[in-house]
Amino acid sequence: MKVTKAVIPAAGLGTRVLPATKAMPKEMLTIVDKPAIQYIVEEAVNSGITDILIITNRGKDVIEDHFDRCPELEERLLASKKQDVYEEVVSISKLANIYFIRQKETKGLGHAVNCARSFVGNEPFAVLYGDDVIIGDDPACGQLIRAYEKYGKVAVGIKAVPEADIHKYSSLKVDHLEDNLFNCTDMVEKPQTKEAVLSLYSILGRCVLTPDIFDILDNTAPGAGGEIQLTDAMKTLAQTVGITGVDYTGKRYDMGDKLGILQATVEIALKNPSLGEPFKAYLKEIVSTL
Numbered sequence: 001m002k003v004t005k006a007v008i009p010a011a012g013l014g015t016r017v018l019p020a021t022k023a024m025p026k027e028m029l030t031i032v033d034k035p036a037i038q039y040i041v042e043e044a045v046n047s048g049i050t051d052i053l054i055i056t057n058r059g060k061d062v063i064e065d066h067f068d069r070c071p072e073l074e075e076r077l078l079a080s081k082k083q084d085v086y087e088e089v090v091s092i093s094k095l096a097n098i099y100f101i102r103q104k105e106t107k108g109l110g111h112a113v114n115c116a117r118s119f120v121g122n123e124p125f126a127v128l129y130g131d132d133v134i135i136g137d138d139p140a141c142g143q144l145i146r147a148y149e150k151y152g153k154v155a156v157g158i159k160a161v162p163e164a165d166i167h168k169y170s171s172l173k174v175d176h177l178e179d180n181l182f183n184c185t186d187m188v189e190k191p192q193t194k195e196a197v198l199s200l201y202s203i204l205g206r207c208v209l210t211p212d213i214f215d216i217l218d219n220t221a222p223g224a225g226g227e228i229q230l231t232d233a234m235k236t237l238a239q240t241v242g243i244t245g246v247d248y249t250g251k252r253y254d255m256g257d258k259l260g261i262l263q264a265t266v267e268i269a270l271k272n273p274s275l276g277e278p279f280k281a282y283l284k285e286i287v288s289t290l
């Protein structure tokens, strides 16, 4: 079945980016000239997704406003003959059919994804983590969809993380299939001892799930951090039917982390058609003084 639906969980508290995220959702933090979540929605759309459910919570109404029309602003732009900006602003509201639901309590990523059950129905669906921006020529979400279509199993985006950091991530048991694809048969969330580490491959940012994940989530007890972990539910699938790991191409930026935000800003600004050259000249000047 073709994957046309996506879920973007964006209901986290963003405690690692405080105080910026006290009143502003981290998904709305700007990278150059667009909020992070717009890059993620664009990636989904470029991967063939037509319907997107964004999971929000209190204080995240600005996300809804960003994907809505804004008549007063549009009129002003037209009146002042700013046709290009007008078209860009209007196009945001036409990217996809975007729906919203609130996760009423912040009980973890697994709990957030479980809020998507009625939106998803009986179809496979993509999940794009709301604070992971991935930039690349071949959209990461589309790479996972192709892996799902080829192997018929849940597909997860994976990346090798530094050994010193693996205790903050999930660790996967993987066997190489072909190219950048792996069969994953087990996983552990946030391994706290060296012995618990299965490999340095971790699930990062994206997955394509099947609706059987919902019954598993219903029966998943709170795990690391007292939250319902999506990886704990995926582990059940990995151990029974196996899942496909995709070491996707593209650079991932962690917008839930202050250094990640700075890296995204610098690297994406350097690629910007109008700002890239002057920004590069500015950076060179700064670097020469360091």
Ligand code: UTP
Binding pocket: 009, 010, 011, 012, 013, 014, 015, 016, 017, 055, 103, 105, 106, 107, 108, 109, 111, 112, 129, 130, 131, 132, 256
């Ligand atoms: P994170 O664990 O990175 O988000 O979840 P967080 O809880 O905001 O992070 P801290 O507080 O800085 O440690 C990954 C994604 O899952 C969403 C987040 O919004 C983020 O996009 N999420 C997390 C939810 O939607 N609901 C939750 O209960 C937890």
